[in-house]
Amino acid sequence: MIQDLHRVISTYWQHFLFVLPKLLVALVLLVAAVFIANRVSALLGGRLRSRSADPLLADFLANISKWVMVLLGLLIALNILGFSGIVGSLVGAAGVSAFIVGFAFKDIAENFLAGVILAFNRPFHINDTVEIKGLVGHVEALNLRITLIRTFDGKHIFLPNSMVLKEPLINYTRDGNLRQEFLISVDLGPDTTPDVATDIILQYLRTVPEVQQSPRAPYVNLEKASATTADLRVYFWADSEDYRRGVLQLKSRLMQQVKQELVGAGLGVPSLAG
Known part of the structure; x- marks a missing residue:
């Protein structure tokens, strides 16, 4: 039994020594493939970002190129180790493998394909x-x-x-322009009509540089009127590049300033809503 065990170990050791050079070459090749993939991905991403106005697409393409090169290095390493049959089976059964992997990892495959679509149809x-x-x-x-x-x-x-x-x-920002609105109630006196309040509001809005004037000029609609009050909805267009600071803060500032303009003209403002 000891002789048989010694013979088996000796046989496996000889096979290991025979495969060892190929294993080292395959390992070095795989490490080199990963290193080259990272370098090429970084270089490609930098080139694409410098020449493209869409950094998201550049990063996405760089990531895809990285994994394609790593996969290619893995296939070559398997071929060096003598697993050419496995490589041929993987390539030849790509359709079956894709079906099985797609079924087993449905969510991962679905998110990957969705990412490809989003990268190109942005x-x-x-x-x-x-x-x-x-x-x-x-x-x-x-x-x-x-x-x-x-x-x-x-x-x-x-x-x-x-x-x-x-x-x-x-x-909110793709077009570069965004319309905002707010509602303001104005007290009407004996000599005050909704048109008077509308004129005051529009005169002020024309003095605000952030409010677009042409071709998207601000305007005011009368929504509801009674004997003593009128509800006016104010519409204006602004640059939406910075949605929160450029649009929302502008809207807040306009609401306060419009109220002050109306109060300064002797009109009461019982309520103001966004």
Whole structure:
């Protein structure tokens, strides 16, 4: 029994010594493939970001190129070790493998394909303000599985790409222009009509540089009027590049200033709503 054990160990040791050079070459090749993939991915990403206005697409393509090169290095390493049959089976049975992997890892495959679609058919760019299922924030990243948005209160939300692709998405900043509105109630005196209040509001809005004047001029609609009050809805357009600070804070400032203008003209303002 001891002689048989010694013979088996000796046989396996000889096979190991025979395979060892190939194993070292395959290991070195795989490490080199990973290193080259990281370098090429970083270089490609930098080139694409410098020549493209869409850094999200550049990062996505760089990540895909990285994993393709790593996979290619792994296949070559397996071929060096003598597993050419396995490599041929993997390549030849790509369709069956894709079906099995897609079934077993449905969510991962779905998010990956959704990420590819989002990368090329882009509903947003980096730093765009978007809303998905009631979640509002700036887009910070898109990778092979998730879309990262940062809310206005500093929270990072990792959304699966499949959700971003399927759910209705509101982009507040893609067009560069956004209309805002607010409602103001004005007390009407014996000599005061809604037109008087409208003129005061429009005269003030024409003096605000952040409010667009042409071709999207501000305007005021009369929504409801009684013997003593009139409800006026004020509409204005603003640059939406910075949604929170550029639009929401502008709206807040306009609401306060419009109220002061009306009060300064002798008109009462019982209520003001966004």
